[in-house]
Amino acid sequence: MAMKDQKRQIIKLSIMIGLTFIFFLCELVVGHITNSLALIGDSYHMISDVLALVIGLACLAISTRSSKQNTFGWARAEILGALVNSVFLAALCFTIFIEAIQRLITPNNLENPKLLLIVGSVGLLINLLGLAIFYNETHGHSHGGNARQERPIKEKENFLQMETCPSTSGNVTENVRENGKIESFNVSTAENRSGNASSKASQMNIKGVFLHILGDALGSLVVITSALVVIFCEGGWVAYVDPVLSIFIVVIILSTTYSLLKQSALILIQHVPDHIRIAELSQKLCSEIDGILGIHELHIWQLVGNRIIASVHVKCRNAEEYKSLSVKIKDFFHDEGIHSTTIQPEFVEVCNQFSTIFIRLTIKT
Template identity: 25%
Template sequence: MGHDHVHNHNHNDLKGRNLVISILLNILITVAQVIGGLVSGSLALLSDALHNFSDVLSLIVSYIANRLSKKEASLQRTFGFKRAEILAAFINASTLIIVAILLIIEAAKRIQDPQIVQSNLVIWLSILGILANGFSVLLLKKDSQANMNMRSAYLHLLTDMLASVAVLIGGLLMKFYQLYWVDSALTLAIAIYLIWMGFDLLKESTKVLMLFTPDTIPIDQIVKEINAFAEIKNVHHIHVWQLNENETHFEAHIDFEHDITLTQFDKILHKVEDLLLNKFEINHVNIQPEYGKDDVKDVIVQD
């Protein structure tokens, strides 16, 4: 069966440009915060710099994945690189959690031994982080709503902007109230937030990579509605999976009541396709027709 695909190259180019801008901004922030953290002695600032460095890596991964996803399919890669952005989302979510664990370890050490921090430098560099990351967040916000890869990059930047806000608050508390333990406490809070944000994305991207049935697809209902067609005796051996966020695939064996012609099969196939597309948003369908075949008729069959 044929499928219509609409490629918006201008939109893809815009996504790529926005990612490049965000990468450059985060490199600037990372360098400034590493220097500032070492000079001021602020663990929160260094933790924010580490998070920013992970942002740089994640944004580069996202950019490469965005470029790869536009490559055409070939004999060696019949799906092309359509899963590159899902893989990027998985990598980025994993790095969020790893960075968070490292921050928790460092914060725990520092809480036991609070150190004096040069708060003025912390304040100004956190403001720089808020402005630069805030601009990057605005650049990626629209695309993050429809693309898992862009959402992973957006989450990295959003959490870093919020981390910079937390560092700013900590800098002000240290400057005016000499509460130096706040530096470690904020680092711990940032780390916990990173884990919370990264876990859902990690779980979502893992489901796609593992070919799990999307949560929105009720297989029992699909079976019931396909079986309702008069010509169909049984639908079985079903697989439903997402190739990426735009393509949901469905394959199944359909046992027919009669030994129909190929022309009759095509007509029934179009009805099944319309049902799956309009009601369940499944846009790639592969049906194996059968008549009187002696095979397992279970809905789900372990291959």
């Protein structure tokens, strides 16, 4: 992600942290004064937003830092932030739901509904401001091109491969080192893709913040509705409006949070992306590229955003043949939307030679 975009997001997050924390204090005090569950629940939701914004800000700040201990840097910090925010939001929804059930069993009338209406209206304005600030961050940059349409950057790549392969008389291990230059499609260092992947991860992080603010906006609507009902309506049913609407908002928030929770969790456990079918991809690789004698240990996972990584063991005849195969294999994975690949070759001829030597030595002894 460009530094300009990062600074813009940091400024927006800082502004929202200040506004949200101030209003949290106001809602908490007024909620206890008016005995409004919706307002008290919304105040807790507000403090969760403060934590969500702080988490989002921290993850955004460290996501682009390099680290000698973390070979991928802090690329997944924002994914972790999205997961934490969604889990925290789900836990808060559970708390509000329990309180709403208690209010349905033992209903309480709202006190000072006019003050409640004023606080709810101010809260709605702040939340609408937050939604306007972060809407473009979650929707405005999500229309980039398909990863399959990007062409790779051709460059020279040094490599060192090690290989263990079986023989007819036991296991013979041979370290095969190929020093020199191989022309290949190395996309791991392509800045145009890493920037795009960072942008996707940032969108997930900001989406978690956006959902928190959206939940607060809905909570403010509940507070306003409850206050208006108490002011203009009469009857015993009025006491049930506040908890019923609170449960309704919980359902809405959970339905919007589930997709973010699932997406961030699957990325962190290195689940194969949904659009990739491992079995079909494996068969296609062997059938389309001549010279591949077999493949195994095919692993595909998602680092962040659309940055998908693959590693595979490829069995071929010799090192010379692998030079041309590596280009074709990387190009194949690129066409499948996988732009960072690690290929470990297994040379059959080398194994056969050492197997023959091993057998001869065994016969002589």
